Amino acid sequence: MRALAAVTLVLTIAFADVAGAATKRPRLKAFASCTQLVDYARAGAERTGGGVGVTGRAAPMPVDVVTTPPIRPPAERVTSAPPAAAPVSGESDSGAAVGGAVPEFSGTNVQEIGVDEPDILKTDGRRVFAVTDRTLRVIDVESGTVTGTLTLEGHGHQLLLRGDRVLAIAAKSGDSGPQERLDAQFPPGEQATIVTELDVSAAPKVLRTMEVPGRFVDARQNGAVARLVFEGAPAAVEDPAEASVRDFLGRTTLKSNLSGKTFRRNLTPCDAVSHPRRFSGLGVLAILTVDLDRGMYSLDRDGVMASAQVVYGSAGSLYVASHRYVRGLETGGEVPEGMQTEIHRFDITDPTKTVYRATGVVPGFILNNYALSEHEGKLRVASTEEPSWAPGSQQESQSTVTVLDQQGARLVRIGSVTGLGKGERIYAVRFMGEQGYVVTFRQIDPLYTLDLRDPKAPKVVGELKIPGYSAYLHPVGEGRLLGVGREGEAVQASLFDVSNPAAPARLAVLPFGSGSTPVENEPHAFTYWAPANLAVMPVESYGEAPFTGAAAIKIGPTSLVEQGRLEHETPERGQVPIQRSFVIGDRLYTLSYLGVLSSDIATLGAVKYTAF
Structure with missing residues (x-):
């Protein structure tokens, strides 16, 4: 049996001046034994008073949890449940030709093509897998029926899919009681995660669970x-x-329903744990690598004694962003003015292992994974310096795009452009090939276009100032970007012409009134289907004509037109939020905790409703 190697990735935010960081680029150093790890951790615990010892700044984007909310009075306009119409004769609900061929379909909206990300819904074009109310539901696309359900442990589930195998990853509190904790080795009140491996070749069944x-x-x-x-x-x-090893590492509990055996082991072996040369807190970042064709038994693990928050992956690399322990934040002592993010690159080109390669540094903080992008072996990073986090700071915030190149064991800064959005912070980033787009905001939304053709001399070539801001940017054709954000309290979509980077222009804006959209914080909630030039986004608007559902936007060369709205509603609950949308064949599907509604993608007319 061949074990897959798993290595931990960590990026730490170092609070040091830029000049000092240029000569002190820490590499990861492995512990030689459990004794060495415990000695290091005990010394750290003395510094932190027994806590983790880090103060967060960067943070991952929130995960949608599809749960049934309390019953509320129905809206006046609600009169019936979502419509259920029969498919047109001779066609399946998926729009595929009768005979079993799998039509084209949209998957999870991901940052990099070919690199999948966990989400609350997955589809292979024949089946839909969705978690609502802590229950996995399998929907057959052709018949539009639920063919299997399974109650899952934990909450906030996210899924990964490979053939007939699903991984469900969920949060689980340690104070749930001994029955629910499954003998996990963590104290009450501590955070924990449960990973469930499922066979979905027929009715879904649990193969293995790991806490x-x-x-x-x-x-x-x-x-x-x-x-x-x-x-x-x-x-x-x-x-x-x-304190012992168990206090600092904790233990995983793997239960196999195939063998009936339970395996308990440290989160990582002691000699597989590394640490930066400078103390970075007592958190342990662990990466568990699983071959989904073989199952969780083929899992291996390593770790870094530091904290982690933002993950970015390309076809050949994995990067993670995090923060570092700063004693002055806890003691009230001197806090350095400059802030930096350290970045570690790991090579994932070998599917059997993950190998640490190099470390680099950029100024300030990064917003999310979209702030990083690898292109032709170079890493581009957009970051914001926010001195206002330190009381008494006189510096003005600004943003920078840095290009890093691996040279030996270091990610060396070979080019950068700074001074973007002074007094503002980054709200959205999108890198596409040799172009980059950055949105900063305080009162006006500057959209910056960047020329990244020469990685040693990146430059701003254009700037567009308009009211409001875009929190998410998505390419929608050659030279076009769709921005989702708001102006004041109003949610809006904007179409930008970036075909001439020196003169970006807004071609159209489509307002939705005062309200909100999860797309601002969760790009997985956004769908763009290029064959139909159609974008779909959940929207909740207030005011005289309140609406909760999803809006379908037809994108023309110079226009945005609301093609229609999709609603899930009942007399008891009124309109309920739509969390996801996806396309299979000529059907547009929307998901809420009530069920899945399929609609004709051309007319948005209801075709079939699958109730949960």
């Missing part, structure tokens, strides 16, 4: 290989001198 002591950060899937990133926190250490 991990810590918070799930994110994951990336390249083919059959999934790399799950966790951040473990130590148990509360009252007397560091008495």
Whole structure:
């Protein structure tokens, strides 16, 4: 049996001046034994008073949890449940030709093509897998029926899919009681994660479950290989001198329904744990690598004694962003003015292992995974320096795009452009090939276009100032960008012409009134289907004509037109939020906790409703 290697990735935010960081680029150093790890951790616990010892700034985007809310009075306009219409004779509900051929379909909206990301819904064009109210439901696309359900442990589930195998990753509190904790080795009140491996070749069934002591950060899937990133926190250490390996690492519990056996082991082996040369807190970032064709038994793990928050993956690399321990933040002592993010690159080109390669640094903080992008071996990073986090700071915030190139064991800064959005911070980033787009905001939304053809001399070539801001940018054809954001309290979509980077222009704006859209914080909620030039986004608007559902936007060369709205509603609950949309064949599907509604993609007319 061949074990897959898993290596932990960590990026730490160092609070040091830029000049000093240029000569002090820490590499990861492995512990030689459990004794060495415990000695290091005990010394750290003395510094932190037994806590993790880091103060967060960067943070992962929130995960949608599809749960049934309390019953509220129905809106006046609600008169019936979502319509259920029969498919047109001779066609299946999926729009596929009768005979079983799988039509074209949209998957999860991901940052990099070919690199999948966990989400609350997955589809292979024949089946839909969705988690609502902690229940996995399998929907057959052709018949439009629920063919299987399975109650899952935990909450906030996210899914990864490979053939007939699903991984469901969920949060689980340690104070749930002994029955629910499944004998996990973490103290009450601590965060934990449960990973469930499922066989979905027929009715879904659990193959294995694993509890991990810590918070799930994110994951990336390249083919059959999934790399799950966790951040473990130590148990509360009252007397560091008495603390043991278990206090600092915690233990995983793997239960196999195939063999009936239970395996308990440290989060990572001691000699597989590394640490930056400078103390970075007592959190343990662990990456568990799973070959989904083989199952969780083929899992291996390593770790870094540091914290982690943002994960970015390309076809050949994995990067993670995090923060570092700063004693002055806890003691009230001197806090450095400059802030930096350190970035570690790991090579994932070999599907059997993940190998640490290099470390680099950029100024300030990064917003999310869209702030990083690898192109032709170079990493581009957009970051914001926000001195206002430190009381008494006189510096003005600004943003920078940095290009890093691996040279030996270092990611060396070979080019950068700074001064973007002074007094503002980044709200959205999109890198596309040799172009980059950055939105900063305070009162006016500057959209900056960047020329990245020469990685040693990136430059701003255009700037568009308009009211409001875009929090998410999506390419919608050659030279076009769709921005989703708001102006004041109003949600809006904007179409930008970036065909001439020196003169970006807004071609159209489509307002939805005062309200909100999850797309601002969760890009997985956005769908763009290029064959129909159609974008779909959940929207909740207030005011005289309140609406909760999803809006379908037809994108023309110079226009945005609302093609229609999709609603899930009942007399008891009124309109309910739509969390996801996706396309299979000539059908547009929308998901809420009530069920899945399929609609004709051309007319948006209801075709079939699958109730949960």
